[in-house]
Amino acid sequence: xxxxxxxxxxxxxxxFRLGLEKTNAFEVIWSNQWEPSTKTQHASAVYEARFGSMNxxxxxxxxxxxxxxxxxxxxxxxxxxxxxxxATTLQNSKGxxxxxxxxxxxxxxxLSEKTNKPKYLILENVDRLLKSPSTQRGRDFAIILKxxxxxxxxxxxxxxxxxxxxxxxxxxxxxxxxxxxxxxxxRSLNGTDKKDWVLSSGVFxxxxxxxxxxxxxxxxxxTQDLVVLSNSFNKEEKLSPFxxxxxxxxxxxxxxxxxxxxxxxxxxxxxxxxxxAVAEEFYILExxxxxxxxxxxxxxxxxxxKNGYEYTYSEGRMVFPDALDNASRTIITGEGGPSASRxxxxxxxxxxxxxxxPIELERLNMFPDNHTQLQGISNTKRAFFMGNALVxxxxxxxxxxxxxxxxxxx
Numbered sequence: 001x002x003x004x005x006x007x008x009x010x011x012x013x014x015x016f017r018l019g020l021e022k023t024n025a026f027e028v029i030w031s032n033q034w035e036p037s038t039k040t041q042h043a044s045a046v047y048e049a050r051f052g053s054m055n056x057x058x059x060x061x062x063x064x065x066x067x068x069x070x071x072x073x074x075x076x077x078x079x080x081x082x083x084x085x086x087a088t089t090l091q092n093s094k095g096x097x098x099x100x101x102x103x104x105x106x107x108x109x110x111l112s113e114k115t116n117k118p119k120y121l122i123l124e125n126v127d128r129l130l131k132s133p134s135t136q137r138g139r140d141f142a143i144i145l146k147x148x149x150x151x152x153x154x155x156x157x158x159x160x161x162x163x164x165x166x167x168x169x170x171x172x173x174x175x176x177x178x179x180x181x182x183x184x185x186x187r188s189l190n191g192t193d194k195k196d197w198v199l200s201s202g203v204f205x206x207x208x209x210x211x212x213x214x215x216x217x218x219x220x221x222x223t224q225d226l227v228v229l230s231n232s233f234n235k236e237e238k239l240s241p242f243x244x245x246x247x248x249x250x251x252x253x254x255x256x257x258x259x260x261x262x263x264x265x266x267x268x269x270x271x272x273x274x275x276x277a278v279a280e281e282f283y284i285l286e287x288x289x290x291x292x293x294x295x296x297x298x299x300x301x302x303x304x305x306k307n308g309y310e311y312t313y314s315e316g317r318m319v320f321p322d323a324l325d326n327a328s329r330t331i332i333t334g335e336g337g338p339s340a341s342r343x344x345x346x347x348x349x350x351x352x353x354x355x356x357x358p359i360e361l362e363r364l365n366m367f368p369d370n371h372t373q374l375q376g377i378s379n380t381k382r383a384f385f386m387g388n389a390l391v392x393x394x395x396x397x398x399x400x401x402x403x404x405x406x407x408x409x410x
Contacts, residue, residue: 003024003025003026003027004025004026004027004072004073004074004120004403005026005027005028005029005070005071005072005073005074006020006026006027006028006029006072006073006074006075006076007028007029007030007031007069007070007072007074007075007076007110007118008028008030008031008032008076008077009031009032009061009075009076009077009079009106009107009110010032010033010061010077010078010079010080010103011031011032011033011043011044011047011056011077012033012043012047012078012385012388012389013043013046013047013050013367013371013372013385013389014031014046014047014050014051014371015078015365015367015389015390015391015392015395016076016077016078016122016124016390016395017031017051018367018368018392018395019390019392019393019394019395019396019398019399020074020076020395020396020399022392022396022399023396023399023400023403025399025400025403026074026399026403028051028055029055029070029072030055030056030057030069030070030072031047031051031055031056031057032056032057032058032059032061032064033047033056033057033058034057034058034059034060034061036060041058042377042381042385043385043388044056044058045374045376045377046371046372046374046377046385049374050371055070061103061106062103062106066109066110066113066114069110069114071114071116071118072118073118073119073120074118074119074120074121074122075107075110075111075118075120075121075122076121076122076123077107077123077124078123078124078125078388078390079103079104079107079123079124079125080103080125081125081126081128081129081132081140104144107123108147108151111148111151112151117151117152117180117182118180119179119180119182119183120177120178120179120180120183120185120402121148121153121176121177121178122175122176122177122178122395122398122399122402123175123176123178124173124174124175124176124390125173125174125176126173126174127159127172127173127174127244129141129144129174130157130159130174130240130242130244131239131240131242136233136234136235137234137237137238137239137240137241138233138234138240138241138242139229139230139233139234141157141240141242142220142222142229142233142234142242143226143229143230143233144176145222145248145253146222146224146226146229146251147226148178148248149222149248149249149250149251150226152180152181152182153178153179153180153181153186154178154179154181154186154189154190154247154248154249154250155176155177155178155179155247155248155249156176156177156179156189156197156198156202156203156204156246156247156248157174157175157176157177157242157245157246157247157248158174158175158204158208158244158245159172159173159174159175159244159245160172160173160174160175160204160208160394161260162327162391162393162394163266163327164260164262165208165260165262165264165393165394165397166262166264166265166266166267167267167327167366167391167393167394168267168268168269168271168272168327168328168363168364168366169327169328169329169330169331169364169365169391170327170328170329170330171330171331171365171390171391172330173390173394174244175204175394175398177203177204177398177402183406184406184409185203185402185405185406185409188405188409189202189247189249190249190250194217194247194249194252194254195217195254195256197247198217198245198246198247198254198256198258199211199212199245199256199258202247203398203401203402203405204245204398204401206401206404206405207397207398207400207401207402208260208262208394208397208398209260209261209262210245210258210259210260210261211258211259211261212256212257212258212259213257213258213259215256215257216256217254217255217256218241218243218254218255218256219252219253219254220241220242220252220253220255221251221252221253222248222251222252222253223251241255242255243255243256243257243258244257244258245257245258266327267327268324268325268326268327268328269322269323269324269325269326269327269328269345269347269364270324270325272328272360272363272364273324273347273349273360274357274359274360278349278354278357279357281338281379282354282355282356282357283351283352283353283354283355284346284352284353284354284355288338288340289353291340292320292340292346292353293320294340295340295341295342296317296318296320296342296346297317297318297320298314298315298316298317299313299314299315300312300313300314301313301314318342320346321346321347321348321353322345322346322347324347328345328364329343329345331345331361331364331365331383331386331387331389332344332387333383333384333387333388334384334387335355335356335361335383335384335386335387336358336378336379336380336381336382336383336384337380337383338355356383357379358370358372358373358379358382358383358386361382361383361386362382362386364386364391365386365389365390365391365392366391366392366393367386367389367392372385372386
């Protein structure tokens with residue numbers, strides 16, 4: 001089978017690309033990375049240094065005409081979690097106007113304007129997408145499902161924690177697969193019992209096995225137009241109707257709570273640590289240790305708001321230093337830099353307490369060593385990249401299974 005051509009949006013430093021191309025069945029033919037809040041495009045510079053500048057776009061995707069983006073078999077991207085609310089335009093009651101700057105609507109625009117739509121979508125987001133916003137739990141995800149349905153896609157989703165499948169970081173993300181009606185997998189899903197697809201026969205189920213945790217599968221009908229959906233979906237309800245696994249096809253979602261089923265080897269934080277000397281900048285000075293102890297420790301204290309209101313603030317103790325015999329906590333974008341933080345990783349080494357190095361953070365996301373090393377890019381920025389990245393091993397497993405299912409059906 002020929003390699004599947006891929007469009008990679010919100011490419012960052014290329015995590016999706018690395019995971020896909022490891023299978024030797026995908027080829028990125030066009031990519032886009034644009035960071036709106038910074039003058040210097042560091043992530044794009046790393047991407048070009050590793051993969052070349054040919055067919056790579058460093059422009060605001062909202063300004064890139066669809067005609068400039070080649071047709072491809074697959075579209076992938078880790079789009080930001082934002083407010084996906086919908087409104088009608090005044091000029092055309094059927095026209096849709098997503099909130100300006102919300103990058104989901106750039107994906108929507110590309111898919112809607114493409115005559116030859118990608119047969120497959122692989123999208124990634126934080127798992128709170130399934131229950132946002134707080135005033136209308138699950139509305140944003142319902143809008144995404146329904147808009148893909150209108151564009152001719154069946155959708156499968158799954159919340160995946162990389163550590164549940166033996167990887168070295170506890171990083172929980174929702175992955176969304178789209179199957180266009182022109183694809184063999186759409187026909188396969190459409191003709192299969194939806195619960196069976198989620199639990200045993202679908203791409204996610206075979207790539208990352210699971211079992212039912214409790215309760216029955218529930219069905220959610222999403223048939224309203226996007227504007228009505230935006231205004232009314234799940235209003236006044238406290239919980240999202242979407243569980244951590246499900247499919248959506250022809251206006252109907254089937255969703256069920258599942259738990260991972262994995263008995264293979266498990267990597268730990270200790271497995272990714274560098275051997276040998278580590279630069280002094282990563283060590284915590286003795287005079288600063290009290291700051292770390294305070295921030296990592298349990299608290300119950302009275303605080304005062306700007307308006308003078310007093311309240312009790314409390315939080316539990318964090319493991320400090322981080323345990324080396326378990327998967328690490330989630331890397332955050334503020335992981336870099338010497339300042340004390342509750343959320344940065346700190347380990348006990350033979351020569352003292354220290355933060356994780358850029359190479360160790362890369363390894364936690366399964367990137368090659370020094371993938372983000374480039375002249376003019378600080379260690380703090382390299383940590384930021386990894387806080388934004390995905391775990392490559394998860395993408396690789398999904399991609400390998402997608403190819404296997406396509407080949408089995410073709």
